[in-house]
Amino acid sequence: MNGQRAQLSLQDKSNKVLNQEMTKIRLTPYIDQSAALGVFIDNRDRTKYFQHSGVDEGFITQYYGSLEDGNGLIIMINTSNGTIIQEIVNSIAKVYEFKGLYYSKQYKVVSLSDDVLQAYTGRYQMGPGLVLTILTEDHHVFAQLGRQKKIELFAEGNNKFFSKEPNVEIEFIRNNKGEIVKLLVNEDGVHEGQKIK
Amino acid sequence: MKASSLLLIPALTVLFAVQSCAQDITIKEKIGQVENGLLPPVQTEGQAAYNINDRMAFYHVKHSRCT
Structure with missing residues (x-):
């Protein structure tokens, strides 16, 4: 039918x-x-x-x-x-003009200096044996989970990043001294990762 | 049948033909808008729409059909 x-x-x-x-x-x-x-x-x-x-x-x-x-x-x-x-x-x-079928999530990208971006780099423990690496290459930031393909991140503000495909949001959390100690990954729920290096 | 009625038939035929042509143009315009209006679900401010051929090349899509 x-x-x-x-x-x-x-x-x-x-x-x-x-x-x-x-x-x-x-x-x-x-x-x-x-x-x-x-x-x-x-x-x-x-x-x-x-x-x-x-x-x-x-x-x-x-x-x-x-x-x-x-x-x-x-x-x-x-x-x-x-x-x-x-x-x-x-x-x-x-x-x-089909109601409801148009889906988009809008972000405003901000530009952060290399020094600021560098502070986010490191390895974050997402679970037993599962490490998320944040790295920079040519003024761009990437996230790589384990040995998976790395995905580019875009800054939408200090401490907040997102990726386009797949759509993942990452927020970095700082301690009282301003040091980044962990991150929160929002993809089908929020997953926390402590910075290990 | 009055002469005026006979005249009405070709007049209506022309009218329908013009309407049909106008509809074709509208449909073609809409198809063009769809083909040039692809937008990803995650967008950044000022995101420009994509052309379907460009996106098919980007995603290595050989054929697509939309109805």
């Missing part, structure tokens, strides 16, 4: 696949507040969408269909990197 047919059925304009009553049942969450029959219901800015994503080797897809009007979109991409999906969703949502 495609998305458009579900929207028409929900408005009682088509009963070719399911009638309106069955479509309402299908689009009603029953496991939790999101999971319905074969689709997820997202409440975005007081607009409800049924949506689902799909992933296979070298292929990613995402669709949204509004429960309240005929708005909807389908994106299919030959890639294994889904980062571009939200960029396209943002563009479509902005041009066609």
Whole structure:
């Protein structure tokens, strides 16, 4: 049952696949507040969408269909990197004024001197055997967890940094002497790391 | 059928053709706006929108389809 047919059925304009009553049942969450029959219901800015994503080797897809009007979109991409999906969703949502689908987090980047940046560098113990290294290269700051790929950090103020992809926020905490003693990593919850070197 | 009614048919045909053409332009304009309006979920102040071909090259995407 495609998305458009579900929207028409929900408005009682088509009963070719399911009638309106069955479509309402299908689009009603029953496991939790999101999971319905074969689709997820997202409440975005007081607009409800049924949506689902799909992933296979070298292929990613995402669709949204509004429960309240005929708005909807389908994106299919030959890639294994889904980062571009939200960029396209943002563009479509902005041009066609789809409520709630445009998502962005805005930061204001500030410039910090090399001396100031140097103070944040070091190794931070995030857990047993797990060290987060903060380093600088050519006036840029990077974070590297264990042997993972390093990600660039941008300063949004003294002691506060963020990364774009993935979106991680890091706050450095100083003691009474002004020395950095730990950091707080905000990514799916806040994780604390004591400075060890 | 009155002569005025007969005249109305081609007039309406022209009107619909003009409307259809205008809709095509609007749709093309919107497609262009979408293609040139990609914005990442994490943005910095003054962030410029991206072109879809540039982003596909950046992410090594071979093909995409939006409907």
